Amino acid sequence: MVAGTVRRVVMRLLAPLPFVLLVTQVVLAKPQRVVSLNLCTDQLVLLLADPKNIAAVSYLSHDSANSYMAEAARAFPTTHGRVEEILPLQPDLIFAGRFTSQGSVAFLRKMGFRVVTLDSPENFQGIRAQVRQVAALLEEEARGEVFLSEMDRRLERARQTAPDDRLTAAFYLPNGYTAGRNTPVDAVLKFAGFRNKVAELGVKGTVVLSMERLIASSPDILILSSFGDAGASIAEEMLSHPVFARSMNGKTLVRAPTRLWVCPGPMLAEAVELLMESRP
DSSP: OHHHHHHHHHHHHHTTSOTHHHHOOOOOSSOSSEEEOSHHHHHHHHHHSOGGGEEEEEGGGGOTTTOTTHHHHTTSOEEOSOHHHHGGGOOSEEEEETTSOHHHHHHHHHTTOOEEEEOOOSSHHHHHHHHHHHHHHHTOHHHHHHHHHHHHHHHHHHHHHOOSSOOEEEEEOTTSEEEOBSSHHHHHHHHTTOEEHHHHTTOBSEEEOOHHHHHHHOOSEEEEOOSHHHHHHHHHHHHTOHHHHHHTTTSEEEEOOGGGTSSOSTTHHHHHHHHHHTOO
8 A cells, every 4th residue: 555655656756757767867978967865975966066967965964063065065955865856856866875775776776867876985095986986977077186186185294294102092972983993083093193092992893882991991082073962962961970071081082073074075184184283
């Protein structure tokens, strides 16, 4: 019954569209109606695409706490990634992420739409490759190289000026998430001249780590971030905990905007600079 209702809704949406969309999506020399369905693909599309060629971005892109490109994103329509929102846009290129609804992605591909799913790079080498991939798909290679050149300039300056003391640092979100080896956070810490304390605990990837274990590891610097107002409230509660306050006595606490960390991209060079400026 539900499946039949969805089918009828989709067919009503398809009825006014050009017949070509029912058979196969015509791939233009340069995409002119680009849709992004994921916060992190939003950032790349907003950085690299010609604004006149962006049809829509995800609703998350407008959140200034988590979206680096929030100001630019507000100039464009948004979707929640639902098929019935995307079909009327008649996109000629759709970007999805690893966590985008696979059912929606499969359906859009079945309808002949060109859908590119991007993974999450683990380091700056992967970021360079992904920026070039997206720039090539958008036929904006020159624009991609401009952003990469600026990113590399900032990273090289950080590499040359990072002190040799190799202090330890740990990245922590109020809900317990932290980052070990093979993560963009790990790459940022290394460029900023820090040792990733969580990685030294044997942690790989992004995981949940108890506050007690984090405190016991005794990092020199704790980098605290939060997802929006709710996360900020939890963070304040954690900071006021007596045990936490005693453990951080004499150590450095850095508050890092989530928008610099949540997506791997050229903006991570700014996160490197923020950490270097926050060194004790």
